[in-house]
Amino acid sequence: MKDNHKTEEKNQALRGTILTLAGGTLWGFSGTCGQFLLQTKGLTSNWLVPIRLFCAGLILVLICLLREGAGAFAIWKKDAAGILVFAILGMSMCQYTYFSAIGASNAGTATVLQYIGPVLIMIILSLRNRRMPKASELAAVALAVLGTFLLATHGTPGTMALSGEALFWGLLSAVALAIYTMQPISLLNRYGSAVVTGWGMLVGGIVLGLLFRPWSLSAEIDTTVIIGMGVIILFGTVTAFTAYLEGVRCVGPKKGSLFASIEPVSATFFSVIWMKASFVWIDFVGFACVLSTIFLLAADKEDGSGKD
Numbered sequence: 001m002k003d004n005h006k007t008e009e010k011n012q013a014l015r016g017t018i019l020t021l022a023g024g025t026l027w028g029f030s031g032t033c034g035q036f037l038l039q040t041k042g043l044t045s046n047w048l049v050p051i052r053l054f055c056a057g058l059i060l061v062l063i064c065l066l067r068e069g070a071g072a073f074a075i076w077k078k079d080a081a082g083i084l085v086f087a088i089l090g091m092s093m094c095q096y097t098y099f100s101a102i103g104a105s106n107a108g109t110a111t112v113l114q115y116i117g118p119v120l121i122m123i124i125l126s127l128r129n130r131r132m133p134k135a136s137e138l139a140a141v142a143l144a145v146l147g148t149f150l151l152a153t154h155g156t157p158g159t160m161a162l163s164g165e166a167l168f169w170g171l172l173s174a175v176a177l178a179i180y181t182m183q184p185i186s187l188l189n190r191y192g193s194a195v196v197t198g199w200g201m202l203v204g205g206i207v208l209g210l211l212f213r214p215w216s217l218s219a220e221i222d223t224t225v226i227i228g229m230g231v232i233i234l235f236g237t238v239t240a241f242t243a244y245l246e247g248v249r250c251v252g253p254k255k256g257s258l259f260a261s262i263e264p265v266s267a268t269f270f271s272v273i274w275m276k277a278s279f280v281w282i283d284f285v286g287f288a289c290v291l292s293t294i295f296l297l298a299a300d301k302e303d304g305s306g307k308d
Helices: 002-040 045-078 080-104 107-114 117-128 135-153 164-182 185-191 193-212 223-251 253-260 262-273 281-305
Strands: none
Touching: 002 045, 002 080, 002 107, 002 223, 002 253, 002 262, 045 080, 045 185, 045 193, 045 223, 080 107, 080 164, 080 185, 080 193, 107 135, 107 164, 107 262, 107 281, 117 135, 117 164, 117 281, 135 164, 135 281, 185 193, 193 223, 223 253, 253 262, 253 281, 262 281
């Protein structure tokens, strides 16, 4: 019986690892698809993001309705204000700034800059709890700053290797990621991530749609654009989100978040192979500095709790 239990645990751990890695890889591929549409098809974030959020949100909400029935609407009875704030300041802002950063640079760089978000979360929590950051947390901040400096200047102060627009949207996407991660915690505990994310995307898509009116923007819609948007919506959003959540259920949030850090690696790989993005060695040093903060912060949490 013990051997069967151990085998079952190993199989579940393997399944969770594969699913979380698949989710992160699909997110990275989705970012590169966005780069392709933005940089070769003349689309803009004002057009792409509202449509992506609305369509993906609609699909996720329909899935929730099939699973939970009228229960999927419970969030609007008790926490309408909370889901509206999440949809506008969390989901919409996070997606819009991210794809704007991709349009101004490439999927790899934009994704790495967004991953400064966990460091910002650590700083906010330290201020909120009125405690000094630990040594590992201070090291994470230093590495995040160093990585951003290397990406922006290639180590030469006074020169910009990354455009000001790309740096602005990339850092703003990190701020948005921090909001996206912290604001909906109580909602996630009450209603689950599928319901919160689905409604957040749907409402966010509607709000951005009303703001930017993508139907009035000039966009040449051909077969390639339709396929690209389909990949972003179905695989880069719905499938990636579902795979990641199921993977986290199997391996736990700490390991799941670490495995999901394959996203910037995936985005960089596809940017180079597909979009022929050009990087120099110091860019990869900057990438390594930023991504190492994830492992520093995760290791610190694991030491503190002793549990997954």
